[in-house]
Amino acid sequence: MIEAHNLTKDFKTPVVREGRFSGLRTLFSREYRLKEAVRDISFQVERGEFVGYIGPNGAGKSTTIKMLTGILHPTSGEVRVGGVNPHRDRRQAVRQLGVVFGQRSQLWWDLPVKDSYDILAEMYGVSGAEKTQRLDQFAELLDLREFWLTPVRKLSLGQRMRADIAAAMLHDPDLLFLDEPTIGLDVHAKRNIRQFLSQLNRDFGKTILLTTHDMDDIEQLCSRVMVIDQGQLTYDGTIPTLREQIGLPTEIRVKFRGPFRVPEETEVERLPYRVTGIEDDTVVVEANRHEIGTMEIIRALSEWGDIDDVDMAEPAFEEVIRSFSAS
Numbered sequence: 001m002i003e004a005h006n007l008t009k010d011f012k013t014p015v016v017r018e019g020r021f022s023g024l025r026t027l028f029s030r031e032y033r034l035k036e037a038v039r040d041i042s043f044q045v046e047r048g049e050f051v052g053y054i055g056p057n058g059a060g061k062s063t064t065i066k067m068l069t070g071i072l073h074p075t076s077g078e079v080r081v082g083g084v085n086p087h088r089d090r091r092q093a094v095r096q097l098g099v100v101f102g103q104r105s106q107l108w109w110d111l112p113v114k115d116s117y118d119i120l121a122e123m124y125g126v127s128g129a130e131k132t133q134r135l136d137q138f139a140e141l142l143d144l145r146e147f148w149l150t151p152v153r154k155l156s157l158g159q160r161m162r163a164d165i166a167a168a169m170l171h172d173p174d175l176l177f178l179d180e181p182t183i184g185l186d187v188h189a190k191r192n193i194r195q196f197l198s199q200l201n202r203d204f205g206k207t208i209l210l211t212t213h214d215m216d217d218i219e220q221l222c223s224r225v226m227v228i229d230q231g232q233l234t235y236d237g238t239i240p241t242l243r244e245q246i247g248l249p250t251e252i253r254v255k256f257r258g259p260f261r262v263p264e265e266t267e268v269e270r271l272p273y274r275v276t277g278i279e280d281d282t283v284v285v286e287a288n289r290h291e292i293g294t295m296e297i298i299r300a301l302s303e304w305g306d307i308d309d310v311d312m313a314e315p316a317f318e319e320v321i322r323s324f325s326a327s
Ligand SMILES: Nc1ncnc2c1ncn2[C@@H]1O[C@H](COP(=O)(O)OP(=O)(O)OP(=O)(O)O)[C@@H](O)[C@H]1O
Pocket: 011, 012, 013, 035, 036, 037, 055, 056, 057, 058, 059, 060, 061, 062, 063, 064
């Protein structure tokens, strides 16, 4: 559905001069600084996938999305979306993709929500019957009716986002790009949006590429995640594998039935796990699953006493990403 081959995007920006008349001198300067926003990125997204695209600020996420949607032309490399070049065959590409930018709306600010849909339907050549059928469905799933006749500028952020997602899907594209769709929303509004996106993917087979700083979005929605850092793709795979690669410690809480004996610190230190706490009948251990298997730890701990229950907590996803970007 999406193919990116050795995508690179450089931005040339004039070097800003200091001092008097600096604005004018910058304007006429021939000195440029080159910024490699995206460097030699290749990936493929198959039909029906839900992919998270994440990375620190300024990593190159928006630039990539803009190349995939045809807004920007790559400096080198190639993009195909549904078999077409989105920059060259703009009309064809636009028909099969929907885009939502969390920070700005594609709806008409002063018009009632309903009127924006009428204009978009006209622009995309969506027939009256199709429009009615889709809007009925979206109104149901996204609760649009409560603000149907309200001008867009009067909507809350959550309402505006729901209205925008429905607008992006009005012409029934196969592919949806979302850039920060849950930014600034409260927990309830985020849940609504996530539910709808999940339905679009699961029940309607839509392919979705999601850029977000909200790690819960990624964990709850995406089956695959791509990490970009300083313009380069540093990871492409599943979330559990990403966790394993980083090797952040897993916390294991072991509850003992009856008495137990924790070995002396000197004995424990030689082992690839650390006892980080003892609370009544529970011992908390941190281990790096790179170095020792969970079963091995449990086997070792069972020598301390009679194990009643074991609970494991994986490292928080946000921490995984932070550590990944720093390494
Ligand atoms: N039009 C432009 N001209 C010059 N530099 C640009 C332009 N657009 C982006 N950049 C630079 O390219 C780099 C990547 O920017 P981009 O917006 O793609 O990052 P991002 O990962 O989307 O960041 P964020 O999470 O903050 O939105 C940044 O250093 C940015 O300053």
